[in-house]
Amino acid sequence: MKNKIVILCLSLLNLCVHFSNAQISTPPGFLHKNKQWVDSVFATLTPDERIAQLIMVAAVSDVKRAVIDPKTSNPAAVEKLIRENKVGGVVFFQGGPVPQARLTNHFQSISKVPLLIAMDAEFGLAMRIDSTVRYPYQMTLGAIQGNNELIYEMGAQLAKQARRLGMHINFAPVADVNNNPDNPVISFRSFGENKYKVADKAVAYMKGMQDNGLLTSAKHFPGHGDTGTDSHFDLPVIAHDAKRIDSLELYPFRALMNNGLSGMMIAHLSIPALDKTPNLPSTLSKPIVTDLLRSQLGFEGLVYSDAMNMKGVTKYFPDGKADAMGLEAGMDILEFTEDVNKSIAEIKKSIAEGKITQAEIDFRCRKVLEAKAWTGLNRYKPVDLNNLYEDLNPKAAELTNRLLTEKALTVLKNDNNLLPLRELDTLKIASVSLGADTVTTFQKTLQLYTSVDHYFIPAKATESQIAELKAKLNQYNLLLVGVHLGSISPRSNYGLTEPMNAVLESLIATDKAVVSVFGNPYALNKIKKPEGAKALIMAYQLTPYTQDLSAQLIFGAIPGSGKLPVTVNKLFPYNSGMDTPAIGRLKYTIPEEVGLDTKTITFKIDSIANVAITQKATPGCVVQLAKDGKVFFRKAYGKHTYEGPQTVRLTDLYDLASVTKITASTLALMSLWDRKKFDLDATMKDYLPDFKNSNKADLPWRRVLTHSARLKAFIVLWKEAQNPDGSWKKKTFSTKMSKRYPTSVVGDSLFIFKDYDKTIFKSIRDSPLNEKEGYVYSDLSFILYPQIVKSLSGENFEDYLKNHYYHKLGANSLTFNPKRFYKLEDIVPTERDTFFRMAQLHGQVHDEAAAMLGGLSGHAGLFGDANDVMKVWQMYLQQGYYGGQQLLSKDALVEFTRYQYPEEGSRRGIGFDKPTFKYSGNAPRYASPSSFGHTGYTGIMTWADPAWKLNYVFLSNRVYPTRENSRISTLNIRTAIMDVVYQELLKKQ
Numbered sequence: 004m005k006n007k008i009v010i011l012c013l014s015l016l017n018l019c020v021h022f023s024n025a026q027i028s029t030p031p032g033f034l035h036k037n038k039q040w041v042d043s044v045f046a047t048l049t050p051d052e053r054i055a056q057l058i059m060v061a062a063v064s065d066v067k068r069a070v071i072d073p074k075t076s077n078p079a080a081v082e083k084l085i086r087e088n089k090v091g092g093v094v095f096f097q098g099g100p101v102p103q104a105r106l107t108n109h110f111q112s113i114s115k116v117p118l119l120i121a122m123d124a125e126f127g128l129a130m131r132i133d134s135t136v137r138y139p140y141q142m143t144l145g146a147i148q149g150n151n152e153l154i155y156e157m158g159a160q161l162a163k164q165a166r167r168l169g170m171h172i173n174f175a176p177v178a179d180v181n182n183n184p185d186n187p188v189i190s191f192r193s194f195g196e197n198k199y200k201v202a203d204k205a206v207a208y209m210k211g212m213q214d215n216g217l218l219t220s221a222k223h224f225p226g227h228g229d230t231g232t233d234s235h236f237d238l239p240v241i242a243h244d245a246k247r248i249d250s251l252e253l254y255p256f257r258a259l260m261n262n263g264l265s266g267m268m269i270a271h272l273s274i275p276a277l278d279k280t281p282n283l284p285s286t287l288s289k290p291i292v293t294d295l296l297r298s299q300l301g302f303e304g305l306v307y308s309d310a311m312n313m314k315g316v317t318k319y320f321p322d323g324k325a326d327a328m329g330l331e332a333g334m335d336i337l338e339f340t341e342d343v344n345k346s347i348a349e350i351k352k353s354i355a356e357g358k359i360t361q362a363e364i365d366f367r368c369r370k371v372l373e374a375k376a377w378t379g380l381n382r383y384k385p386v387d388l389n390n391l392y393e394d395l396n397p398k399a400a401e402l403t404n405r406l407l408t409e410k411a412l413t414v415l416k417n418d419n420n421l422l423p424l425r426e427l428d429t430l431k432i433a434s435v436s437l438g439a440d441t442v443t444t445f446q447k448t449l450q451l452y453t454s455v456d457h458y459f460i461p462a463k464a465t466e467s468q469i470a471e472l473k474a475k476l477n478q479y480n481l482l483l484v485g486v487h488l489g490s491i492s493p494r495s496n497y498g499l500t501e502p503m504n505a506v507l508e509s510l511i512a513t514d515k516a517v518v519s520v521f522g523n524p525y526a527l528n529k530i531k532k533p534e535g536a537k538a539l540i541m542a543y544q545l546t547p548y549t550q551d552l553s554a555q556l557i558f559g560a561i562p563g564s565g566k567l568p569v570t571v572n573k574l575f576p577y578n579s580g581m582d583t584p585a586i587g588r589l590k591y592t593i594p595e596e597v598g599l600d601t602k603t604i605t606f607k608i609d610s611i612a613n614v615a616i617t618q619k620a621t622p623g624c625v626v627q628l629a630k631d632g633k634v635f636f637r638k639a640y641g642k643h644t645y646e647g648p649q650t651v652r653l654t655d656l657y658d659l660a661s662v663t664k665i666t667a668s669t670l671a672l673m674s675l676w677d678r679k680k681f682d683l684d685a686t687m688k689d690y691l692p693d694f695k696n697s698n699k700a701d702l703p704w705r706r707v708l709t710h711s712a713r714l715k716a717f718i719v720l721w722k723e724a725q726n727p728d729g730s731w732k733k734k735t736f737s738t739k740m741s742k743r744y745p746t747s748v749v750g751d752s753l754f755i756f757k758d759y760d761k762t763i764f765k766s767i768r769d770s771p772l773n774e775k776e777g778y779v780y781s782d783l784s785f786i787l788y789p790q791i792v793k794s795l796s797g798e799n800f801e802d803y804l805k806n807h808y809y810h811k812l813g814a815n816s817l818t819f820n821p822k823r824f825y826k827l828e829d830i831v832p833t834e835r836d837t838f839f840r841m842a843q844l845h846g847q848v849h850d851e852a853a854a855m856l857g858g859l860s861g862h863a864g865l866f867g868d869a870n871d872v873m874k875v876w877q878m879y880l881q882q883g884y885y886g887g888q889q890l891l892s893k894d895a896l897v898e899f900t901r902y903q904y905p906e907e908g909s910r911r912g913i914g915f916d917k918p919t920f921k922y923s924g925n926a927p928r929y930a931s932p933s934s935f936g937h938t939g940y941t942g943i944m945t946w947a948d949p950a951w952k953l954n955y956v957f958l959s960n961r962v963y964p965t966r967e968n969s970r971i972s973t974l975n976i977r978t979a980i981m982d983v984v985y986q987e988l989l990k991k992q
Contacts, residue, residue, distance in 0.1 A: 028260035031304040032213070033377030034370070040381040041372040044116055048089075050361060052115070053368040054350050056091035057330065059121060060084050061310075061339045064098025064106050064132070071096050071312075075341070078106055085114050088343050091336070091371055092119030092172075098132050100168060100395055104386040107169040117380035119218075119371070121172035121338075125192055128164055134392055136164060136400040139407050140491070141177055142524065143543040144204055145195035145568030146411040146580070151207035153407055158211020160400050165217050167394050169386040171378040172218040174268055174307070174338075176208040178255040179228035181569060184525050188233040189223075191491050191523050191544070195568025196228075196577055198251055202258035209259055218374060220307050221259045223270030225277070225291060226252025234271040234315030238284060245276045257300065265374070266305040267296065269334060271315025282319045286311075286329050293333035305374055310339035317341065323349040331359050335367045398602070402595040408548040412556050413565035413580040415527075416539035421517065422583050423559025424481075425887045427453045428810035433479040435472070435510060437503045438462045438487035444547045445485040445519065448554035451591060451870060453813030455483070462489065464502040473509060481517070483557060484510050486530070487545055488522025497526035504531055511535040519553045521545040527571045534574050541567065541580075551591070558813075559586035559887060586887035588813075589870075589877055590633045597630040599987050604636060607983045611976060612640040615959070620970035621942050623651035623831070624959035626980055627869040630988075631952045632877060637869070643831050644963055656821050656830045656866045657958040658849050660939030661782075666817070666875050667804055668788040668861035669914030671796075672708070673895040674807060680795045683708070683898075683913065687784075690791045697768045707784045709903045709911040713772040714781040720763055721839045721851050735759065746857045749840035749847055760856055764790070778909050785862030786852060792861075801859060812878060812885055814871035820858040821866040822846040830866065833941055834962040849941050849962060863940075869956045872945060876954050879935075880947045900935040927955075927978045929985035940966075944977040951988065955981045 048056065062081040063069040069076060076096065084090050093110055095103055107120055124130050129137035138157050147153070165173055180201050181193035194201040209219050223234075225248060232239035241248070256267070269292060271284040277295065278288040285291045286308045296302050308329050311317070316325045323345030326337050331353055340346045353359050375381070414422060424430065436443045436459040446457045456479070460472055476482060486507060490498035499522075508531040510516045518533065519540040520526060527533055527541070540556065540563070542549040555561045566580035594601045608626060615621050623641025627634060639651040659666065675681035681690070687707065688700040699714070706712035724735035731737075734756045737744040744754035767783045789800035796803050801819050809817045821830055825846075832845035839851055848854050850863035858864050874885065879900070883891030899913040910919045915935040918926035926934065927946060934953075936946030942961030947954050957980060961971040971977065 028257075028301045028303070029263040031263055031265040033218070033265060033374045034303060036373055037376035037381055040376050041369055044372055045365075045369055048116070048368070050364070051347060051351070052089040053364055054347050055089045055343070056116065056368045056371050057336055057364070058088075058090045058326075058340050058343060058346060059092035059094050059119065059336055059338045060090050060343060061096055061312075062093045062106065062110075063096045064102035068097040078109075081110065082113065084343050085110055085118070088347065089115050090118075090343060091116070092121060094121045094123075094338055095170075096131055100128070100132055100134055100391055101388060103132055104168060104388055104391060108385040111169075111383060111385065116372075117375055117383045119172055119375060119378070119380075120170045121174060122165070122170055123174045124161065124165060125175045125177055127161055128168065128395065135395050136160075136404070137546070138400075138404060139411060139546075139548075140191045140544055141194045141204070142181075142191040142568060143411045144407060145193070145200065146413050146541075146543060146565035147407065148410070148564055148566060150410055151203055153403065153410070154204055154207040155211040157403050157407060158208045159215045160211075160397070160403060162212040162215035162217035164395050164400070166215070167386075167391070170217070171375070171380070172220060172266070173212055174220045174222060175212070176205045176219070176221055177223070178202070178205045178221045178259060179223055179226055180251055180255065181228040182251075183229045183231060184528065184569070184571065185231045185493060186228065187231065187493055188235065189227050189230075190493065190525065193228055196570060197568065198254040200568065202255040205255050206258055206262050209264060210262060213263065213265055216378060218265045218305070218378060220266035220268045220305070221256060221264055222268035223272075223309060224256055224267050224296060225270070225272075225274065225285065226256075227270045227272060228252065230272070234309070234313055236314045238271060238273050238282060238315045238318055241272050241274045241276075243276060248274070248276060253300075260300060260302050260304075264302075264304055266307055267302060268307045268309055268338075269296075271309050271313055284316045284320075284325075286316055286334065287320065287325060287332050289332045291332070297333055305336060305370060306334045307336045308334050308338050311337055312339050312341045326350060327353040327358070330364070330367075335370060398593060398595050398600070401593055404548050405552065405592060405596070408546070409552050409561050411543060411565045412549070412553055412563055413541040413543075413567060414538065414556070414563040414583050415541055415567070415575055415579055415581075416534065416536055417581055417583065418537045422538045422557060422563070423586050423588075423887065424557060425559075425586070426811070427813045427886065428806070430481050431479050432456070432481045432483060433458060433476055434483040434485070435460065435476070436485045436487055437506055438489060438498065438500070439485075443485060443487065443550060445521070445550035445554050448551045448591065449483055449557070452554075452558040452560075452588060454815045460503075460506055462498070462500045462503055464506065469502065469506055472506065476510070476513070480515055482510055482513065482515050484516050484518045485550065485553075486518060486520045486522065488520070488526055489545065491523050491544065493523075493525065496529060497523045499526055499529050504529070508532060517557060519557070521549055521553070524567060524569060524571055524575075527575055541565070555590060556583065558588050559584065560588045560590040561585055587632065587881055587884050588886050589629060589874065591637075592633045592635055594635045597633055597635050598991050599635065599984070604983065604987060605638075608636065608638070608980055611979050611983070612638075614974065615971065615976045616641045618970055618974060619645065620968065620974055620976055621959040621961040622963055624942070624957065625651060625653060625655065625657070625869045627873055627956045628981070628984060629873060629877065629954040630984075632881070634873070643960075649828060651831070653870065654816075654829070654868050656816055656825060656868055657943065657960065658831070658833050658939075658941045659865045659867060659872070659943050659958075660850060660863050660941040662872070662937050662939040662943045662945055663861065663863050663865035664785050665914045665937045666867075666872060666945070667800075667865050668785050669708075669899065670808060670875065671788065671792045671800065671803055672914070673891050673899055675792065675795050676898075677892045677895050681791075690794065691768075691787065693764070694768055698772055699768065705903060705913065708913045709778075709909060710780050711776070711778050711904060711907070711909055711911070712784075713776060714779070714783045715770050715773060716779055717782045717852070718766055718770055719851075720766060720855055723766060747847070748854045749836070749842045749844065752842060753840055755855055755857070763852070763855060777907075778911070782852065782862040786856070786860050788861035789859065800861070808875070808890060809871075811888060811890060812871075812874040814867065814874040816871045817865060817867040817875070819864045819866070820847070831960045832963055833960050834966055835964045869958050872958075873954055873956045876945055876947050876956070880949060880952065880954055900933075902932075924975060924978060927981040927985060929982055929989065938977065942971050946981055951985070953981070953984065955984075
């Protein structure tokens, strides 16, 4: 006995040498509060019931999915323990929110004392139950530089969700310093290997939860980060000396205690430097729990055991003995007791033997009751099941998820600053998703930025599948590879299969691969020659957010700023990571990121769009909105036709009609103006020599482009090709294609004479001018711009636009005559022409004059999808800058988008429409004077507002089946949708 006392004294002396003098940690907020309620409840409890208040049992709300023993965790078994033993709390595992809420209400209703409800929700409720929010792993958060306020916000949101579900405790944060790459149990659950950053982030997370009414339990004291054994299956041994443990492992726990930590979870670890007792887990060690944590570190909060069913404790101390020893060691709450009756019996035996006193039990029971009162259990209310799913999945949580993920993404390699990708017109890109059997979120987001061909290969790919893939990839000069790791655990090689690794190695060897790893950073140690990639992105885990935002980082919509929070190997040490900039490409996000509410915006825009469809203003439409360069709303409505089955998709191409004027012609003219080849104050004869002797010779282009040069509104050119009896004049049209009639006007039924464009230009040249001066909207000059652009640049109109703008922007759907490149099902039809072409117009331009010019004109003929149209307009909003390139000068945008003749009451810019000085409906009601845009006859509208940094694209085919349908205008559909956004933004001011 004396020898044991000597050993114990030496052990305590050793602790005193290596650990600082007893420190005073900040007491948790629940202590010594609500004394009246605590006293009244305590007085009703028997000695056995006071013991039971220190026990939390496990429960599941979905027995079929239980990964713990369903015999002890099923609702009936738990109910029995609550009724008969009066246990103090329940720890929920697998299930769903509504079943769990119902069980919680039931358990509370039968409990003598309100129950503490707990969960391991380290990264959100989704760690245990379905249909709830999953936040990033702590390892992912560890990559974030600064921004602890975001981690606090995550904690605050999680607390609100937990409390809404009737929970009171989250067994988090994990404060272990993970400095062992082979750690099988902590790993991604840790903030990393830097004790200072682990501490800072853990404190932010803890404060967010506790400030919002949720008890926390930091874990796994005194530090589980440097072990190669999983304490769920065995007892790990920590071989470090006390000095090392004090300086490293304990640092984050000290920081948490100094900031008012409410609870601490003790790990099942054998730590000879702190307690030499063989095979004694730290949970059962008085030198660790009482002497170190309580006395030396001064912790006054609740002390929880790690789950008492884990092999780390039960291997050597079965049958309830560990529970009694845990309380003897100094713990307050036993989590997941295997056998409550045996546990209580062993604890009573310890009291009888004097190993622990009833007074100590009573003290801890009171502390538990104080914690219950702090959480509001002294005024218990059942969980309201109404709107539970909605309340547990707020859009604010999605925004937090997105922002945290964005700031964590880490660029580990970037040869020659390849990222973000620039000069898209020089790239032929393929994406390859490894470990996937369908197109992934990563690939879908890549497609938003430019043309990308997608390939995927499953985790267990065959040799023939691999060979076939390699052959197809030879034609590309850039490969965007996503490594989709289905496991985060080292036990399964992080989800990296041999076929995946073989394919990845061969792709890296091509010297044209950008690799994004969606998985545990330690997986880099398993990948063959990852340093050979042209660029390497670590995304830390496989989620829709990491995939989406990694794609956005690649294209420079967002910056890269994360740093590795752990050392992987010599190639990728701690803090590896290089910053990459955002280069002004559209970012895709949710309304909350621009200060709007998804539910409100969606409801209001849906209502307007659905009115348009139900009132038959248009069969369908696409709406896309951006603010501050962030696309926050993209939605397709309705069908291609009223009677057909095909629904509208975001990628469908629409006939842009007169939006061609400012997305094609005006764009080309701004470009030529920048290059000093086009002068707005020159006259028509300066660039059209044939006009030298016409009545238009001296018309200045500034007047022409503002529709104030007295040009006629239009000429019905197809009527001029008709004889009085309705037949076609010679050298106009033919029903058969030939060398003389090579160009289709519609399908295979009507072809135009090969030189008829000259006849059209002559008709414009010789047309009379309006008698009165003033504003008259005219198509005529815009028909001429393709030949002017060719004359001044030496390039064909369409080539000029695609080579200098569309392909650089990644706006590759913008094209004339789209049937050359797209299937008809990808193109939305327009009118059933019953007076000229006598056919359904589908894939060919709606405008008659443009059709007579072979589908290519400056006033109409351009087709495209909403996303690509928006890219052009975002370049306009950003004063000519997009994708890291200054494609137009700021001066050009300023000049072309300003009011040119406001003194005359003219609302026009150069090419662009602008709001009238008194609201008339041509623009959104709340559009600023600096805004500009245009509408298209087929049902199109684009509008940009620099004052609000808003970008709006509305595409529809209101002319189906007939142009006589004007409801899109009479119902103000197009402007009303953008006004919804203005109104919601005005409310925020």
